Amino acid sequence: MRITQSEPYVSAAMRHVHNAQANGGGNWPEALDPVLEPSLIDDAVDEIRRWPGYRPTPLIALKGLSDELGVAGVWYKDEATRFGLGSFKALGGAYAVLCLLRQILTSKLGKSVGTEAIRSGEYRTETREVTVATATDGNHGRSVAWGAQQFGCRCMIYIHAEVSAVRKQAMEAYGATVVRVNGNYDESVRQAAADAAERGWHVVSDTSYPGYTELPQRVMAGYGLMVDEVLDQLPPDQLPTHVFIQGGVGGLAAAVCARFWQRLGDHRPRTVIAEPDQADCLYRSALHQKPVAVHITEESIMAGLSCGEVSQLAWNVLHHGANDFITIEDSLIGPTMRALAEGLGGAAPIVGGESGVAGLAALIAVGADPSLAAALGLDSGSRILLLGTEGATDPEIYRDLVGRAAETVLG
Ligand SMILES: Cc1ncc(COP(=O)(O)O)c(C=O)c1O
Incomplete structure (x- = not known):
């Protein structure tokens, strides 16, 4: 060549x-x-x-x-x-948010809930009670924030020290609360997981680790x-x-x-x-x-x-x-x-x-x-x-x- x-x-x-x-x-x-x-x-x-x-x-x-x-x-x-x-990344995080909401609603309401009903806003009252969280260097978080906004739940995003202000603002524009962690990407992943466990949020990560596979699989x-x-x-x-x-x-x-x-x-x-x-x-x-x-x-x-x-x-x-x-x-x-x-x-x-x-x-x-x-x-x-x-x-x-x-x- x-x-x-x-x-x-x-x-x-x-x-x-x-x-x-x-x-x-x-x-x-x-x-x-x-x-x-x-x-x-x-x-x-x-x-x-x-x-x-x-x-x-x-x-x-x-x-x-x-x-x-x-x-x-x-x-x-x-x-x-x-x-x-x-x-x-628009294809992954947002889709995983939708799958998560379907799963939560199905188990909470005791009946099968379709994605179309979630997309149409039929379950807004219930979805508003759900918070999704993730660590990101930008693109995955933007997808999760966009998905949360589309499907009507709350969103917490963790970014590391080097993520640019422009990328942060892009996620905030979709209604997410963005937290800056003083460390690298892997540290932001750990912080998001720890805070979510403490506050009952749902982690929607694009990376899987032992015991956490279902949503990364959807991503x-x-x-x-x-x-x-x-x-x-x-x-x-x-x-x-x-x-x-x-x-x-x-x-x-x-x-x-x-x-x-x-x-x-x-x-x-x-x-x-x-x-x-x-x-x-x-x-x-x-x-x-x-x-x-x-x-x-x-x-x-x-x-x-x-x-x-x-x-x-x-x-x-x-x-x-x-x-x-x-x-x-x-x-x-x-x-x-x-x-x-x-x-x-x-x-x-x-x-x-x-x-x-x-x-x-x-x-x-x-x-x-x-x-x-x-x-x-x-x-x-x-x-x-x-x-x-x-x-x-x-x-x-x-x-x-x-x-x-x-x-x-x-x-
Ligand atoms: C633009 C872009 N390309 C490729 C990748 C790599 O994807 P993965 O982390 O799944 O390997 C990313 C991850 O954020 C990305 O933002």
Whole structure:
């Protein structure tokens, strides 16, 4: 593969580990059903497609980039417009809030309560009594806050010291109370869990830990919708051979890996996970073949990926299904965002946020490293799917990195 960048990457050191444990062929193993069974994703897909304002996000062919890389195709699924929230996370947290309310109402009222009745506000008196809480670096919290507002319950959000004021305000705009914790993301997770236990709130987390799996499972099920959309959007003879996905706690990557496996069996794409150098918990877990926590001493510019502990459920899928794990440096992110904004390889300008472009940044960096490209099995027949998981979720940071506001880029 070859790639020329108008703006050379600074210090593109990457680490790669191949997960020999990953099941190369075969169908989705039934043994993984307890982690994320197909019907859970079917339910989420069916539900979210009914929400007002739902429409599939665009899948954009980056023809010029695939020519430069010498591969058969590169597609970028642009999640910037998802339900007006700016990221794919709109699919997860909000859906989990709805599932939680259905469960609470069903047990409280002693009858089966449908999601449509909750959405229509029929149970507002009861839902107002419920408080959901979560820790977040921004996007998940925005989804939970939006879901709480839509479905009529209260919402407490915990953010860590480095989460920007703009991201905080975005959650407050959906009616959430936002608490800033003096620590990192993992500390905000612990604080949210402790306060919720004391006050009878319900934690709606996107990361699972021992004894807490049900709602993270629903969050991941919601993410699965992106794969169903991609499979509707691509002709059957153009299915991806590779998917490059950015990892935080791994929930997104696990959901995408699982859904492709469930839908395509043997023909599922090779799953390549990209993480920030400073928050490489998935990479290290793959290296040691068990969940390994990382103490984050410096926050990555990829705020949504700056997580030090893998989600237990996600790991169960990734351990068996993810083929490769790579780390990338923060220095790749600004140039990648600018390249997208300028119209990468002749494509129309795209607004991609810091975490959202990580998979693309990794692909471009791999393209400049022939031995790594070969190790990942990339060649002229490869078709690569990228998930552009966020737009300018923090407009100030976006403007600083790109030099122009997102609205100007879209012109
Ligand atoms: C934009 C974006 N992309 C990717 C991710 C990674 O998702 P996960 O933490 O499930 O791995 C996040 C997480 O917050 C995110 O905000």
